[in-house]
Amino acid sequence: MVPPSASTPANNPVSQTPSSGQVIQKETVGGTTYFYTDTTPAPLTGMVFPNYHIYPPTAPHVAYMQPKANAPSFFMADELRQELINRHLITMAQIDQADMPAVPTEVDSYHSLFPLEPLPPPNRIQKSSNFGYITSCYKAVNSKDDLPYCLRRIHGFRLVNTKCMVLVDMWKKIQHSNIVTLREVFTTKAFAEPSLVFAYDFHAGGETMMSRHFNDPNADAYFTKRKWGQHDGPLPRQHAGLLPESLIWAYIVQLSSALRTIHTAGLACRVMDPTKILITGKTRLRVNCVGVFDVLTFDNSQNNNPLALMAQYQQADLISLGKVVLALACNSLAGIQRENLQKAMELVTINYSSDLKNLILYLLTDQNRMRSVNDIMPMIGARFYTQLDAAQMRNDVIEEDLAKLDAGVPEKISLISRDEKSVLVVTYSDLKRCFENTFQELIAAANGQL
Template identity: 75%
Template sequence: MADELRQELINRHLITMAQIDQADMPAVPTEVDSYHSLFPLEPLPPPNRIQKSSNFGYITSCYKAVNSKDDLPYCLRRIHALVFAYDFHAGGETMMSRHFNDPNADAYFTKRKWGQHDGPLPRQHAGLLPESLIWAYIVQLSSALRTIHTAGLACRVMDPTKILITGKTRLRVNCVGVFDVLTFDNSQNNNPLALMAQYQQADLISLGKVVLALACNSLAGIQRENLQKAMELVTINYSSDLKNLILYLLTDQNRMRSVNDIMPMIGARFYTQLDAAQMRNDVIEEDLAKEVQNGRLFRLLAKLGTINERPEFQKDPTWSETGDRYLLKLFRDHLFHQVTEAGAPWIDLSHIISCLNKLDAGVPEKISLISRDEKSVLVVTYSDLKRCFENTFQELIAAANGQGSSI
């Protein structure tokens, strides 16, 4: 497996397993309904609880938690007395933190007046994002809106603080459905979907603002007083297709717009993103093929570990040292406790993997097992060892399920 992918997966695992010391953070609840092991993903609200979310208008907090029903991690978003559960993506960061966390990026809009430039304009790869990355984001975000709108719903959270980035360019939209719950009025006789078309149009405007902010590499660019200046920056640095897409999304139209309308502007770039996704999938499949046997070998070692050196079984303290179990003990020594002629430990992973594969397959190849006092040598086949291994483990399983004599 590639080192970069391996390190990314390790980091995700570490984040997934992260826990807090309850004594250091007593404000974090130990359990919420069927969720436990809460870990804050955002700074906790201040003790005075005056600060409110700029998106929802309520005090919010966000946690990683484990569901006791399926033992999987989830992202819990607490808003007032409501808790929303979403899939947890370890290592994800918001678009805000990835691309809009540099206060110097706003200097072009905040420190200069129109027409007065102290230096060169920001350029791609020199202060601005590459256009290929922006189109990669556009394809994913428009695809998300297309899925939501096709279902007759609206996103309503197309905002850099609610767009998650995992890996290098993979996007996910967080907090979808929150506004539908917060603004629902059960006393209304009107159809709650009556305003959905209006919300969908607002989604397209929000998408346009996100794209313009990415093109300017600054949230200041989407402020009304900076729009002309921002569009000049886009015109100078990016293609006419990107400029036209932004104008289409942000300009009032005389008709209802659809996310499908921007597909011609995306054009062949869609196939570029599709090819990139398929190539990424091919790389991951190749790495998976290299690692696919690890689970099988781990199960063999786990089963072997339940047998070797068991202190007592069926009230027999010598159980692991007699019969088939003794052969398996000697096989364990053959796997892990080899020494050189000088008596130094001989460590060879290929030897361990080869022997485990032969055990799993039950090949007729013979193997010499030597006792620790070197007074006994037993010659057996891997087929014999596999039979001993399976019979012994099944004996343990039967006792664990209450089918054998009680210990």
């Protein structure tokens, strides 16, 4: 008798324990042993399923969801269309090399550099007020993945000690929706002088909080000194230019969430400043230029412990967050100056809730103990759940639409071309069939069957 090979199935009935009374079949295929029973499982008592296939109706929490007032339901909103066009234009923009010969054609593995801000003149001596060095910013395409990135160049910086790369590696591991991710740091001489370059994710169309909210020179009128004999005017109200409190709380939730992630990783933000906070869309915040200070101000005497001063920097982050919130509440950077703090808090007391006032006071007041960003979470309170509820509601709608596509329901939807000149009314079933046919064509092409 010839024994079965490894690829030949072998059935060996094995008796189950007496309590079950079932016979388990044993089958070996390709060296793998499978166990199964011949008996059909007993049906569930009291439960009957239909003998046909049907898609259940939309869940009530989605079917009765109230759409926003004046929300476009057929055509794309003009504001959204313009925003998408601007993002595409910025992403695809290129420079005329003849007009900007100082911009190199290639830097390390990046090419197609495009300045995102006016370039400093060659003989400029004034340095950045934030970093203490002359800086410039470019959009560039990485030749390794053909994706656009943002390059922050530090002019004339020589990296002497590479111990700081430990901190850079820690920053590269942080992934957060409110933090611009740091991808790599490298030195180069492509700009005709030694330079240090930080490569970040590129968010097209983003603008700084400074340009969005603090660009009005008239906003500082309340804090400017008046001539002798003139009295202070009335405190400005929200209808006179102050930001709505709901927007300020939305910013607080995002910034505190970013700080919480950074501090949990053992790092410090150190760039909680309106000039380094990007706003994309209407209210989406992202903390930019993270990790720059950790490299520029690295202390060579702390080679053994580069994280020695992080606790001190984290305390400074909380104070910086308080200044940003106070500036937003006053709609003016003049409100965070020491001589204007009293008037700024009066403005907050009259126009906003006590919760916002207490949060600002807690962040700006020097405590006798080490504070944590988690301490302000109870102060945010229900405002966090407002942001979470809005996100969950969007997820419910998207999940429901994807479920309809997966099931191929006969419900009709409209497909509109980008120029809105062509409209096609189809069903989810039609879309599912198109996706399946396209996928099968891709499989056939990969297998060489086309």
